[in-house]
Amino acid sequence: MTVSQKLLPGVPIVESMLFSASLDAMGLTNSERDIAIQLNEQGFAVLDFPDEDLDQRIDRIVTALTPQYDFDQWRTHGWAANTGLRVQDAWKTHDDVRAIAANAAVLDLLGKLYGRRAFPFQTLNFPVGTQQHIHSDSIHFSSVPERFMCGVWLALEDIHPDAGPLVYYPGSHKWPIIYNDMIGKVIGAGADFLAQSPYENAWAAMVEATGAKPEYFYPRKGQALIWAANLLHGGSRQNDPGRTRWSQVTHYYFDDCAYFTPAFSDPLVGNLDLRQIVDITTGELAPNIYVDRPVDQVVRRGAPPAPVAQSAPVPGKLPKDFDPALYLSLNPDVAAAGADARKHYLRFGMRENRRYR
Numbered sequence: 001m002t003v004s005q006k007l008l009p010g011v012p013i014v015e016s017m018l019f020s021a022s023l024d025a026m027g028l029t030n031s032e033r034d035i036a037i038q039l040n041e042q043g044f045a046v047l048d049f050p051d052e053d054l055d056q057r058i059d060r061i062v063t064a065l066t067p068q069y070d071f072d073q074w075r076t077h078g079w080a081a082n083t084g085l086r087v088q089d090a091w092k093t094h095d096d097v098r099a100i101a102a103n104a105a106v107l108d109l110l111g112k113l114y115g116r117r118a119f120p121f122q123t124l125n126f127p128v129g130t131q132q133h134i135h136s137d138s139i140h141f142s143s144v145p146e147r148f149m150c151g152v153w154l155a156l157e158d159i160h161p162d163a164g165p166l167v168y169y170p171g172s173h174k175w176p177i178i179y180n181d182m183i184g185k186v187i188g189a190g191a192d193f194l195a196q197s198p199y200e201n202a203w204a205a206m207v208e209a210t211g212a213k214p215e216y217f218y219p220r221k222g223q224a225l226i227w228a229a230n231l232l233h234g235g236s237r238q239n240d241p242g243r244t245r246w247s248q249v250t251h252y253y254f255d256d257c258a259y260f261t262p263a264f265s266d267p268l269v270g271n272l273d274l275r276q277i278v279d280i281t282t283g284e285l286a287p288n289i290y291v292d293r294p295v296d297q298v299v300r301r302g303a304p305p306a307p308v309a310q311s312a313p314v315p316g317k318l319p320k321d322f323d324p325a326l327y328l329s330l331n332p333d334v335a336a337a338g339a340d341a342r343k344h345y346l347r348f349g350m351r352e353n354r355r356y357r
């Protein structure tokens with residue numbers, strides 16, 4: 001066990017103040033050690049994806065997923081978020097997507113870097129650049145303790161500089177994680193369903209204020225980039241509108257944490273958007289754990305022991321008679337924001353007592 005695990009068990013070794021003092025005891029090969037140092041100092045590290053069958057897998061993924069993307073819309077209108085150019089959780093139906101997400105050598109490496117078992121929980125497959133605003137994944141998928149999350153971006157083809165490559169700001173992972181209270185956002189004050197956009201001006205200003213310089217990922221097919229939970233990253237501008245940018249992103253969590261969405265949570269006042277996370281390697285739910293105990297068994301001072309507040313936000317079931325179109329017409333602000341009716345109702349509408357019929 002490293003000194004970091006002994007004294008700071010709730011901090012990933014690779015993100016720990018005690019990283020240098022722990023490095024020799026992490027059981028790393030020389031090349032893994034380079035990755036660890038890079039991830040610690042810069043918040044990202046590049047590796048050749050360790051899979052002998054990768055080329056065949058990529059061929060099969062591209063063939064299987066191509067019909068699922070709306071390339072016609074892309075050619076005429078360009079990228080707009082979630083309009084058919086991203087397939088989420090294709091691991092459920094495609095063995096090769098799953099095999100990449102669950103690659104044993106990657107899991108083993110991440111386990112050594114973070115000091116807990118890693119497991120994949122979400123895949124995203126993109127055929128083109130996302131041009132997504134720079135962001136920290138920590139507002140979408142965080143954990144308690146924080147930073148037990150990382151992303152792996154795998155190039156499924158050689159990525160051209162004009163294809164809108166992944167962009168990131170080295171070192172920004174060490175900046176504070178920005179939460180709702182820091183940007184003056186509180187659930188219940190309106191526009192609750194906006195996750196990322198309320199943060200974007202603050203991140204952009206932080207980049208400007210620090211003078212941080214962007215780097216771009218121009219990988220060969222089969223190269224991958226690991227990023228730390230709070231590294232600012234996004235999809236850069238796609239200069240050549242006809243170029244594809246095939247990639248698979250896998251997001252990983254680590255054992256024995258509580259998993260939640262900070263953008264939809266104000267923990268101090270009991271709003272906690274706890275996630276029901278499926279471990280892709282087992283297909284089972286990953287238990288939400290707070291310092292070695294299931295969160296619903298933690299004794300809360302001054303409160304009856306159960307049910308605890310955390311159980312409330314467990315995503316509920318849609319009412320049988322839920323009609324998405326009717327919901328949007330009854331809630332024009334939701335419709336105006338372009339939110340998905342089902343997701344909005346489960347996440348917010350229910351607790352806001354919004355009308356759905």
Ligand SMILES: O=C(O)CCC(=O)C(=O)O
Pocket residue numbers: 124126129130131132137151165166233234235236247249
């Ligand atoms: O591929 C991109 O352009 C960004 C992907 C991303 O931000 C993510 O999956 O977390």
Ligand SMILES: [Fe+2]
Pocket residue numbers: 135136137233
């Ligand atoms: Fe991201």
